[in-house]
Amino acid sequence: MNTLQQTILTNKNNNLSVFFTAGFPSFESTKEILEILNTTDVDFIEIGIPFSDPLADGPVIQHSSTVALHNGMTLERLFDQLVEIKDQISKPYLLMGYLNSLLAFGIENFYRKCNESGVHHIIMPDLPVNEYLEEHKPIADKYGVSPVFLITPATSAARIKEIDKISKAFIYLVSGNTTTGNDSSIQTEAIQKIRKLHLKNPLIIGFGIKNKSDYSAACKLGNGAIIGSAFINKISGSTDLQNDIQEFISQIKE
């Protein structure tokens, strides 16, 4: 069992994760944000690989991607930054991105680099489960990397069970049928139904989680939450990342 699984199980229902895009607001801020988050009460961290065409994302994350690419961020440079800093970060971190970035980097190369950079889990929303099993799993396993899959309140029970079987750390439960950062409310009833499936993996809720009350709701329904757009809004234009990030996290998790 690696540290992400231990972390999530230890925290039971109170996991808090934040998402930020690598290379935003500045090229060098990836490392700075990781270092600051490492001192907060955040439990694990998601780092976004900036992509030109992020289909599942709303305007805030799209914009952060555009800025990051403008700042010169690439997957290769992100891996370099992670290799430099990995020994100083004790909290688990994952990569989240789109399949085209992985394919352009090369499948084997990507998983090898993940391993060297301290990344043991990835989130690729457009990687189909079948294709993962057939073309990625043997290589990903070799390098100790496993994917986290998304489900929504509309995903069928059969499909959720299939995803539960092949998932290792947690299942990413999207709050509703929405792109990231929308003002949609958490679909409570549908999520309670999913809980009754008695899955082996914890459920971490994301998309549209923006404040303490959303977070508390997610902790009651699932095993915690991921905050993306609201966190990116907080660091966008920040002149004091240290202070702003600490303030944001302490407001969510007192």
Add this chain to the structure above:
Amino acid sequence: MKSETQTSHGFYGKFGGAYIPELLFNNVDELQKNYERIMRSGEFKKQLNALLKDYVGRPTPLYFSEALSEKYKARIFLKREDLNHTGAHKINNALGQALLAKMMGKRKIVAETGAGQHGVAVATACTLLGLSCVVFMGETDIARQAPNVARMKMLGATVVASMSGTRTLKDATNDAIRYWINHADDTHYIIGSVVGPHPYPDMVARFQAVISKELKAQLLKQTGDAEPDYVIACVGGGSNAAGAFYHFLKSKKTKLIGTEAAGKGINSHQTAATLMVGSVGIIHGSKTYLMQNKDGQITEPYSISAGLDYPGIGPLHAWLHETKQAKYYAITDQEALDAARELIRLDGIIPALESAHAFAVLPKMKFKPTDVVVINLSGRGDKDLDTYLKFI
């Protein structure tokens, strides 16, 4: 013998598939499960055929061009898709999908558009069938295609400016897909070409296949043989070419020719010739050739013709190209303008700039005098008058 066109998972060889976030899974799954059944049903066929005939004006004529035949020493026929209602082949797909959406119980339509031709066709189909219509269009394109924006609005569509990315067709497509994610229950997404996740490439090709279906009957009547020696069509995403090729995909006789937009030249970095300069990756949920940098970021295409200005290409064409079942040429802006001028002066037809790219391949080909050559004249050039006035 050409191999099977598609497998059940929507792959043409290694191209195609459905690389979509889970958020889209149910939308796409519902469509995958229903489109073939509905398209095969007698009621759907009856309604669509009646609309194509009486509303769109099909069958479109197959016109023998004496002047082009004389010049290029072959028997050259033009398939007149430019004579369709709304001015291009786009209406074949827009009307088909709008009717399909209605039969699936949807009340709203979302679409993307680049130059506005697909947007106008969708807005028209929605008005006719009583569906509400939202069209995403890049902010940059809205500024340079004002007449089509006005047409869509007049037809009652809501035109939304895409402010993401580079604010052109690929971004309008992203935003239309995002809108679909956020309005899954009552909305159908009408994609404008043979691109996107399965079943779109197959479904759109089938709606456009009416072109080659008519061609076979017309050729048989006019030449005595249903199969021509060549079919030539321009390719952006590739829907008019897919429709013109469709019933000849298994023909041993017919050679299939596609023409991409080279823009200012395939080595100029201002090009939309995806097969020539692109590499394999994922765009809009489909594995195909696309224009990207080495980090996998999708790059902005360029062509004088807004309708060919797409950084990807339908997976059917990627597969036909890789297996050499069709041959693709790259046509520069200048070559397309020269071909347009020639068609205007010789035959009195003002073609769309997109379609002019198909005609521009004629000087590059070597025909036998007996060869029957069909050029798919996919659209009319009214929308391109400003460009023509400036350059020819």
